[in-house]
Amino acid sequence: MVTTLNLSLGGFGSGNCGTEEPLDVKVASLYERVTDGVCYLNRSVEDVVDLLKETKTGFVFRGWWRWYPCPDDTNMILPPQFPKDYVKTCAYKGYTYKHLKEALEEIKKEIPDIIFCGAIPAQIITRLTWNPITKEFFYTNETWQMALDPTKWGINLSKKEFQYLFAKWHLWVDPNSTLEEYDYRKVNAYFPDITNEDFQELLLSWAIKQIECGVDAIWIDMLFSQASMLYGITQDIYHPAVKESYEAACKIIDRIHEYGNSMGKYIYVGTWSACIIYPYEKPSLDFLTASPSSMEVYEMELNETKWDERIKAVREKFGDIPFFAFIDWASTTHTPLGVFSQ
Template identity: 40%
Template structure:
């Protein structure tokens, strides 16, 4: 009774808080301040990280004032218990704040009972029932609630466009450079959790784009217990259709993913915000920018896939954006009118792909991307303008990446190419034995050092291709692989390291003529190739199947086997991803020719299936190239000399873009007579004529290694 604690009215009666929370304490009273100073000291002893300041703005009203009714209804009513003077809380909180320890954070509720009056010209959205946080608490509270969720229904219905939404956020009153809390629903467990809010969390697909929105606009995202864990008791009490507990793992995983993206990018935490939505479907698109980092966010609340046009004119043409939310990449080819699509209720968080070196920019959609001032750029000039049929000067340079062995740099390679001025580089790369994406993928230091010395990784290929294309943008760069090789390592999970059981798996997908009822065993056909490759001496009898499997470094595969096709195409796709314009395939039709020799029947089902498999592989290479935005030329043998005759592939199976021919070693120099240039001119004329007449494709001639 001797202390002044509660507020009285004119008549000397104690009054209640305007929302009915109990008697109203006088925050200007030193007795009240002293009491709460003692309470704060006790709280600090528990080691909490901070305080929540509940009802932390002026809560009294005067005669004639109208207030927002509580709790959280946007209906105004006359002041129920008027007082004669103001009762500000500033001195009360200033006194408490002197006890704050370093690192302690205060969160103020800021639920003002009075609407903040903002002139129309400063608030483009004053027609909507939304009120801002009171700025009084910014002096001592690091963060304040904003009741942002009250605007979400107007976003859902498209009543506010992207530009006005960003204006609203930019006009939000904030003092002392403080932050506002952003939540999807109004209340949480232990408070007033409404059925509508719970139903939105459990059953409304717009919940997920809302999570992205509150996590990527200025402010600090807030998620409650019900959202993360659910409550079957609360579901039952509110009659929720659905199980908030069963659906909680999906929400937790999504929040974790979005918040991890936020934590990686300061632009989403501290950056400015600008609207970038320009047209198309009504989505919300904005740029967050902080120092040298830019992040673009696009959110779709529509119940349909949406395509919007964004104004990204601040980006150079060819900029690469990576959607970290969906792990997709996009090239900005038209910055002023960049079109982007989203699924229904989908979102994208687009990060400018940053880099320190060219190799940081290796992306499947633009294998030629390079690093320019810390940003990955995809240049248009890197696609060859020369058609393969128009080539006049071609060179064979097997492995442009292995110059380190002879102390030749990539600059030296480019100098050689500049001197010879080719339009076509054949076998600039070959994927023969298993190839790592990067040398560090290999298990031992010795292997990694050898890989780096020889430049045998797709990372080496990509870096070399990029630098060559910068100097010679119109050149056609050809990679390659062999259809006659299957290494046991390739069938394992790593596709790189020999693991137990790999030899047995590889053996099962190697060529076995008995599959088609042909009286030649897998062991016999594989032994033929083992002798041809030198794994078995030519005059040595074939060992047992068990021994043969161990002695063969590689097997001759079955081109019709789906597992081998997957392995084979992966070799080629990785080269295309690295940038190559053309692919050389050695012995693409060899399996069909072998089986035709064995059966003496060109119409045998095994022959037809082998040719068909070869054709389908070429089709898939062309299709993959088109997905990458370029046409991939495929080159192989389609006709060869066999003693005094020409052997050709049936026309209906040939869909390659160019043919290769080669003189034999005896034609170059006869091993018995020593004669140089021992050519059968008539046979060569016939070979060239057959290719031109039957297939109508360009012909390249080279001296082969065999």
């Protein structure tokens, strides 16, 4: 999917050195992914560069989105547990790290000062996956061990039920299926436990691989969603499950910064603005995002009171951090962009 959206964004930082330096970016463009057009639109990277130049883009948001496992290149050989044509299918879609690296080289050759933001999800671990840095493969039993289990904190909700409900919400299973029919050995993905050290390393590897390919910023989808859901279940924002999940999410941000600094490059990290509600030390984020609701899109009218309150809360906690909105989407027409498309 390719979507472009121009957004005003002032005071963003430069990704060209190991310490944060202010940089005035006037235009951000949402373009996911910059290599998708090779098969869907017959659009070359050169065409993408022309679009970015025409729109005077200074920041490419979600220019690379790693949702499911991404091969290094077309020659990568996967274990037999993976679909036979998996690498071939990814390559056809322009979805290999080689595609990303080559696209970034071309884009930055033509627009040297552009800031390119990749993206990773904190809300999914596919049942079969691998670490793109170490090349360690993980199979069903190992990834299921990384899946969130609320009973870890004594919460009265079984791992199976939580995973089933989340999978049903995200259409990873038949929405008409029952809990009894849920089988972790057959589903494609789970909601991971961000406090699990093995998953932390895996999540970081997805970010590091993109940084090695040349991205300047990382946006993490649903980074604080575990804390949010456990807060919803316990109704206690100080519950150990909530606090530990929040702190684990903050740790991911810090470790991405640390890795970038070790490479002599400041990497900007962003996520959704939902993190503002927690009464803990604020995370070391560099930018925040928000989306209008599906109802706001349907009615073509923003809830100004809600947005004023949200912006005020962000400014009170994060000061003048860059904060921008885009119309979010997922796999159904019930999402904001899905409603807009109708």
